[in-house]
Amino acid sequence: MTASTRRARMPRIRLFLTATAAIAAMMFTATVVGPAWAVPDYPSAEEVAAAKKKVSEKRAMIARLEKYLADLSVESDALATTALIKAEAYNQAQDSVDLMNTRVNSLQTQVDAANAQADQALEQLGQLAAQMYRNGSAGSSLNLFLNADKADDLLYQLGASEKIAQQSDQLYQRSIEKQRYAQALADELSAAKEELAAKAKIAQDAYAEAQAAANTLQAKVDENKALNRTFYAQLASLRNTSADLERRRAQGLADERAQANGTADTTAPELYDVGDANTDKVEVMFNFAKAQLGEPYVLGGIGPNVWDCSGITKASYAAAGIYIGTHSATNQFRTMAAAKKLIPLNQLQPGDLMWYTKEPGNFDGDKYHIVIFAGNGMMLEAPRPGREVRIVPIRWGEMFKYGGRPSAP
Numbered sequence: 343m344t345a346s347t348r349r350a351r352m353p354r355i356r357l358f359l360t361a362t363a364a365i366a367a368m369m370f371t372a373t374v375v376g377p378a379w380a381v382p383d384y385p386s387a388e389e390v391a392a393a394k395k396k397v398s399e400k401r402a403m404i405a406r407l408e409k410y411l412a413d414l415s416v417e418s419d420a421l422a423t424t425a426l427i428k429a430e431a432y433n434q435a436q437d438s439v440d441l442m443n444t445r446v447n448s449l450q451t452q453v454d455a456a457n458a459q460a461d462q463a464l465e466q467l468g469q470l471a472a473q474m475y476r477n478g479s480a481g482s483s484l485n486l487f488l489n490a491d492k493a494d495d496l497l498y499q500l501g502a503s504e505k506i507a508q509q510s511d512q513l514y515q516r517s518i519e520k521q522r523y524a525q526a527l528a529d530e531l532s533a534a535k536e537e538l539a540a541k542a543k544i545a546q547d548a549y550a551e552a553q554a555a556a557n558t559l560q561a562k563v564d565e566n567k568a569l570n571r572t573f574y575a576q577l578a579s580l581r582n583t584s585a586d587l588e589r590r591r592a593q594g595l596a597d598e599r600a601q602a603n604g605t606a607d608t609t610a611p612e613l614y615d616v617g618d619a620n621t622d623k624v625e626v627m628f629n630f631a632k633a634q635l636g637e638p639y640v641l642g643g644i645g646p647n648v649w650d651c652s653g654i655t656k657a658s659y660a661a662a663g664i665y666i667g668t669h670s671a672t673n674q675f676r677t678m679a680a681a682k683k684l685i686p687l688n689q690l691q692p693g694d695l696m697w698y699t700k701e702p703g704n705f706d707g708d709k710y711h712i713v714i715f716a717g718n719g720m721m722l723e724a725p726r727p728g729r730e731v732r733i734v735p736i737r738w739g740e741m742f743k744y745g746g747r748p749s750a751p
Contacts, residue, residue, distance in 0.1 A: 384410065384569070390576045404580050407573050408592075414566045415596040421559040422726040423740075427700070427710040428552040429641050429650060433670040434708075435545035436642075440668070442538045449531040456524035463517035549642075556641050556727035563728040608687035610743040616685050620749035623662040624693035627749075630661035631714060631722055634731045639724045644669055649724040649731055651712050655695060658714070659748050666748045671697060671712040678746030679705075685745050692717040695746040702742060709742060 385393075385403060393403035574585040574592070581588070634654060637647050644653035652671045659666045667677030675697050678684055685694065694715045701707030713723040713736075721736045 384572070385576065387576070390579060394580060400580055404577065407577050407580075408595075411570065411573055411592045412595070414569060415592075418559070418562050418566055419596075421555070421562050423710070425552070425555040425559045425727055426651070426698075427708075428548070428555045430652075430671055430708060430710045432545065432548040432552040432642065433650075433652060433668075434672060435541070435548040437668045437670050437673060439538070439541045439545045442534065442541050446531065446534045446538050449527065449534055453524065453527045453531050456520065456527050460517070460520040460524045463513065463520045466513060466517075552641050559727050608743070610686040612686060612689075613684055613744070614682050616683055616689075616747055617750040619691045619693050619747055620751070623664060623749045626662040627658045627664070627693060627714075628716075628722075631658040631731075632733075634658075634724075635722075635733065636730050638730050639727055641727065642669075643724070651724045654722075654724045654731060655712050655714060662749070664748045666695070666746075671709045674712060675709045675742075675746065676706075678748065683747045683750050685747055687741070687743060687745055690715045690745050691747065693747070693749060695748065696721065696736075697742040697745075698740045699742045700740065702740065715745065 385406065390403060393399040570589070570592070571585070574588040577583070577588040578585045631654060634645075634649060637649060639650060640648035641650060642653070643649040645657050649657075652669055652674055655671075655674060656666060656669055665677075667674035674695065678695065687696070690696070692715060696713050696715055697709035698711035698713075699707055699709045711723075713721040715736075716722045716733055719736055720733050722731070722733045724731045725734075
C-alpha cells in the first residue's frame with residue numbers, strides 16, 4: 343500500500359476529540375469478514391472432458407458453467423450494493439460530524455471573546471471602586487454638613503459622587519450580564535461538544551460497518567477470481583475458444599443482466615427549466631475525471647490516487663470550479679435539487695450526474711451511488727470496492743428518475 347493510499351483511507355473526521363485516533367486505528371486493523379457462502383459442487387476437469395464427447399452433455403455442461411458464473415456475479419453484485427449503501431451511510435454521518443465540528447469551533451471562538459469581555463468589565467469595575475475609595479466619594483454628605491460655608495463646592499462634589507455611583511452600578515450590571523452571557527455560551531459549547539462526540543461515535547460505527555461490508559465483498563471477489571478462471575478455461579475447452587474470450591463474454595452477459603435489472607423512468611416530468619450544460623466546464627471536469635481512470639475504489643477516497651463514487655464526482659467538478667455538495671451521493675443530489683438543476687433522464691447531456699437508489703419513488707430518499715453521464719449510453723464511475731475508476735455502459739437498474747446538471751447556468 344502506497345503512502346497516498348494510506349492517506350486516502352483515513353476517514354474525514356477532523357476533531358480535537360480522540361475519535362480521530364479511534365477511527366484511524368479501526369481502518370488499519372479492520373479484519374476481513376470471512377465468506378459464509380455454500381460451496382456448490384463444481385464440475386471437475388474430468389467431467390468437462392467427458393461432456394465433450396456428446397453434444398447433449400456438452401450443452402448441459404456449458405449451461406451449468408454459465409449458471410455458476412451468473413450466480414457468482416449476482417452474489418458479488420448484491421454484496422457490492424450493500425457495500426455502497428453502507429459507504430454512503432458513513433459519508434452522511436461524517437458530513438454531520440464536519441458540520442457539528444464547525445459549530446463547536448464557532449462557539450469556542452464566541453466563548454473566548456465573551457470571557458475576554460467579562461474579564462475586562464470586572465477589571466474596569468475594580469478600577470472604579472479603587473478610585474472611589476481613594477477620593478473619599480462616599481463621604482461627600484458628611485463634608486457638606488460640616489463645611490456649610492463651602493456648600494456650592496460640596497454640592498458639586500455630592501452630585502459628582504452620585505453620578506459616579508450611578509455609573510458604577512451600570513458598570514456592575516453590565517459586568518454581571520457579560521459574565522452570564524459568557525457562562526451561557528460555555529454551557530452551549532459543552533453541550534455541543536457532547537453532541538459532537540456522539541456524532542463522531544456514530545460515524546465511527548458507520549465506518550466500521552462500511553469497511554466490514556467492503557472486506558466481505560473483497561473476499562468474495564478474490565474467491566470468484568479463482569473460480570472464474572477455472573470456469574473460463576472449461577468453457578473455452580468446451581467451445582474451442584480462449585479463456586479470455588469466455589471472460590469477456592461472461593462480463594458482457596453480466597452487464598446485460600445489470601442493465602435489464604429494472605428500468606429507470608426516463609420520461610419523468612420536468613420540474614423546472616434547466617439550461618444546457620456549459621461545455622467548457624464539462625470538458626475541464628472530464629479531463630480531470632478521465633485522468634483518474636484505472637485508480638482504485640477505496641472507502642472514503644477523494645484522491646489523489648484513490649476514490650469512492652461521490653469523491654470523484656466532487657473532485658472532478660471542483661476542478662472546473664463548481665461545487666456540487668459534500669462528499670456524499672445523497673447530499674450532492676440534494677444540492678442539485680436545491681439549485682433547481684435536476685433534469686429527466688431522457689434529457690441527459692454529457693457531464694450530467696446520475697444516482698442509484700433503493701427507493702425510486704421517494705424523491706428525498708437516500709442515493710447510494712452516483713456516476714457521471716459520459717454520452718452514448720456510457721457512464722464514468724468509481725464503482726465499488728475491488729474495482730477501479732472506469733467508463734462502462736449505463737446500468738439502468740435502480741437508477742433514479744432524475745439526473746443533475748451542475749454546469750447549468
